[in-house]
Amino acid sequence: MGIAEVVFIKHPTPLFVTLSSGLALAALSPRPAFTPLILLLAALQLYAQIIIKREHAQAKLALLWVSLTAAIAFSHIGPSMSALPNSAMSVIFLSLISSITSFLGLSAILAQVHLTRPTSHILLFPALWATLWGTISHVSPVGRLATWSPVVGLGPYDWTRQVFGPWGIDWIVAAWSVVLAHLVGSWFVGSPAMLGLEGENGKVGDEHRDNGDQDGRIVPVDLPEDASIVLDAPRPSPAAVGRPGRSGRVMFVGLGLLALMIPSYINPDVPLPRFSPDTTPLSVACVLPQSRHLKTGPALLKDYITESQKLNAAKILLWPEGAVRFDDFTARDAAVKEIQNKVAIPYNVFVGMTFEEVVPSSGSGRSYMRRNAMVLVGRDGPIFEYEKRNLVPIAESFSQIAGKEPPTVHTLLLTPPKGTTVPEWGNRTRPLPVTSSICLDFSTPSSFSALESKPALILAPARTWHPTVGLAMWEQAKARASETGTYVLWCDGGEGGVSGIAGNGYHEVMQVGDGSWVRGLGVGYPFNDKRTMFTSGGEWFAMFVAWGILGLGWVADIGYKNGGGNRQLAWIRGPALVAGNWVQGFRERRRIARGADTEAGEEQDLLGDEDET
Incomplete structure (x- = not known):
């Protein structure tokens, strides 16, 4: 008995449930990681393909769901326990979020397993995956937090954020997972026996020779858990187990994913020089009075003013979220004046x-x-003034009122620094x-x-309640x-909060915990205020690209199928056939409509004749 038979046929549930739970601890932590998430999705796809048609498949999937929920909850338990005043409520809320995600x-x-049919495409899952979490980020009160969307370890794919935003990252993760699942499926389970196609004489049965797009992936077959499968049967030819195009498409997608790494090496993300003819020098500061120097407990208005006076080398000084509190508008206006x-x-x-x-009661x-x-x-x-719009649930x-107005851009006029x-x-x-x-x-x-x-520059005051949450929000920034x-x-005044400068290299x-700091930057001059492709096109643009790539893949498949397997003609014949079919269908609908109009006219004339008589 080989390892492939043990893993994929004899006892897949203990291995894959354990493996998936372990990967989830790293992949689905408060800071989801890129590579572990790819491995997790690949493992889940393989396991789903193995057991989807087996006995007690629903029970096994339920076990997997519970295991993933437990792993996610465990990785978030530390910061969640201090998120709410009641620990029991924190656990309930955490369990609910983990189970839903x-x-x-x-x-x-x-859905990927069920929709993987001869007429589907390898790029279907990336489009579904990106759309799922893009939609969830709009309806979730915590946005991209607690989603299966990576924020660390992006490496050479970080540049795609300016073009496609998190949609592009999700698409890349899902595409790599499909490629990896296919490679593992081809490596371990590519024989007819593992594919469930072997007949009584050890050869591929005729009923499976043209079974569609199953090359290099596990075919869901109805097998008992202890099925005995021979693993040393000869590997069938591509024509025996499916179309030769699937492996080629996987290779094409893999090469495309590798090509997406190239821009990061051509145009590395490095900071602009602070002093040059093409930059404006700018110093910014995060005002965080050290608690050990305060005798009155938490920092008060006078403490922040004193600390700000010490940081006068900076041009822009930012206080952490909720630095001071006022009981009425008059006190706020007096503080601004001071x-x-x-x-x-x-x-x-x-x-x-x-x-x-405090704001006047609204009758709530x-x-x-x-x-x-x-x-x-x-x-x-x-x-200018800005009100926080996304409040922490519960x-x-x-206790707070969410702001309604989105951020707007305001222009500051900088005078020459000293010595200039x-x-x-x-x-x-x-x-x-x-x-x-x-x-x-x-x-x-x-x-x-x-x-x-x-x-x-985006001013980003924050106040997180746990170091893990602080790191998670820093990644979002x-x-x-x-x-x-x-x-x-980013200026975080929470206990163990992280602060720093993000963007442009x-x-x-810069700082963990309290303690003020100053950082010098270089801003392009003249400043190019043209928005990035993602912020100008928005998430609708990213969704269009995700599904557009799938559409191009389908068009190429049509051209390949009708071009006698000629890959060079696929991209020419595919669009031509799609356009030709559309025109033919349009003409057919017009012919039918005209026929219906003619019949209606003839019927009207006959009725008219009857009325006249």
Whole structure:
């Protein structure tokens, strides 16, 4: 008995359930990883193909679902326990989210197995997979968090974010998993016995010779769990087990995936120089007063003002989310005035003050509600204000009011820094377009879809409750920076929170925990405010591309099938045949319609004759 028979025929359930659960711990953690997720999806596809027609298949799939749910919940248990005041509620909420996401993931896998027919295409699953999680990110209150969408380990595919956003990453993951599952299927189970095609005489039965597109994948056959299969039977020719095109398509997709790596080596993602004729030097700061220096407990307004005065070397200073709290609008306005007089005017800087303030009751029955916002203060007073739109479920959604207005771009006028003359600066001021979002707003790529132009900097105050959550949100901020092609100043004031600069070649964390920091950047001059392809086209564009690639594959298949297997003619004959069939169908519908009109006219004349008589 060989290992292939044990793994794929005798006892697939213990192995694949254990393997999938182990891979899920890495692939579906708060920071989903690229390569483990590919391995997980490939394993799930192989297992589904093996047991889909076997006895007790539903029970085995249920066991797999429970195992994946447990693995996901276990990888998220640390930050989830402190997310809500009640630990029991945290566990219930975590279990519910984990079970839903694992159910959706398995459903997509089973759809892939059921839809893999002679008329389907290898690119169907990538399109389904990208559409699934793109849709979920719009309906989920936490966006791309808790989805099967990788954010770490993208390597040479990170550049695709500017073009296709997370849709492209999901498509690439699913495509690689299909290729890998096919390769493993061809390597281990390519014999007629493993494919379930062997007849009594050890040869491939005639009833299986033209069974469709089954080359290199496991054919679902109705076998008992302890079926005895001979593994050393001769491998059938491609004509015996299916069309020769499937392996060729897999190779073509694999080569395409490898080709997608090339741009990252041609145009590496490196930061712009800070001082050059083509850049504007900019210093930014994250204001995080050290708790060990505070005698009054959490930092107060005066502590943030004092810390901001020390960081006057920076041009833009950002406070973490909810830095100060106000009981009414009057107190907020007084604080803005104080920041203007003590920091903005004396040091000629811009200060992003973040706050929570009580708002008048809206008749909801609750004693008071708060809003979570940020206001950017300059020499002339407030420049713009932004309210947090995506609230943390339960923890914030019951006590805060979500903002309604999307981020907008505002232009700051930068004066020459010290040591730079006006002629060197090129003008008395240089424009710097900026915008802002707050913490969980970064969990969805649609946060910046309404921007009419590209900002140079996104101010991103945050306050996470656990180091793992802080790292997860930092990865989301990096993703949004790549998608928009801009800098993100991420300032996390949570316990063990991570802060840093993301985008345009910057990927590393600057600070963990409290402690202020300053970072110098180089912004392109003149600044190109043209939006990236993803932010201008949006997720509709990404979805169109995902399904458009599938459509091109189908067209090529039609050309290949009708071109006598000539691959060179496939891309010529395919579109011609599709267009010809469409024209023929259109003419046929017109002929039928004309015939129906003629019959109706004849019937009307006869009725008219009867009326006249």
